[in-house]
Amino acid sequence: MRQMEILGQQWNDLDWLRQTVRVERQLIRPDKTGVKFLGPKTRSGKRLIDLDDITIQILRSHYERQQSERLAAGEKWEEYGLIFTSSNGTPIHLRNLLRVFHKLLENAGLPRIRFHDLRHTAASLMLNHGVPAIVVSKRLGHARVSITEDTYGHLIPGMQVEAAKLISDLVTPVQLFPIVPEAPSEAQNATENER
Numbered sequence: 001m002r003q004m005e006i007l008g009q010q011w012n013d014l015d016w017l018r019q020t021v022r023v024e025r026q027l028i029r030p031d032k033t034g035v036k037f038l039g040p041k042t043r044s045g046k047r048l049i050d051l052d053d054i055t056i057q058i059l060r061s062h063y064e065r066q067q068s069e070r071l072a073a074g075e076k077w078e079e080y081g082l083i084f085t086s087s088n089g090t091p092i093h094l095r096n097l098l099r100v101f102h103k104l105l106e107n108a109g110l111p112r113i114r115f116h117d118l119r120h121t122a123a124s125l126m127l128n129h130g131v132p133a134i135v136v137s138k139r140l141g142h143a144r145v146s147i148t149e150d151t152y153g154h155l156i157p158g159m160q161v162e163a164a165k166l167i168s169d170l171v172t173p174v175q176l177f178p179i180v181p182e183a184p185s186e187a188q189n190a191t192e193n194e195r
Helices: 003-007 053-076 094-107 117-128 133-140 145-155 157-170 186-194
Strands: 020-023 026-031 034-038 047-050
Touching: 003 026, 003 094, 047 133, 117 133, 117 145, 133 145
Parallel strands: none
Antiparallel strands: 020 047, 026 034
């Protein structure tokens, strides 16, 4: 997801049983007029994303931590139904997200990257492991698969060798016998000799 889509996620977007999350909105940077949400960047940005078991477990733990924060905040808690909040329930400010993200990278001994690079990494990993571009495009919320191909097309040439091997493995080799040319007819021989 895009970072503002993540920050706009609400608990009611999550289907615990089906292990999916709906992308319905993105957070617009909070300003003096309050918190605002808009639809995703494109029409195809509204999408359903399948989640894995580990992500669901992490979200369950996060939900329990958030309930503890809600109790600790008491009347200071502002309810927006958001999955990712500040300690008093308000949307996370982008500066705070980036500050914590960069600190996590530093603590892990990783180089400093943009938050958006996580999205690129996810797309690259999927494409490098054979997930079709159309599936990657749908998960990213791209309006057209050509956007995904244009953005990540540099990964596709590296898959050419894998594609060639796969085709070789799937197609049964057939021994082709050389075609024996027919003997020329007497009329053809006469024409050849006249030349």
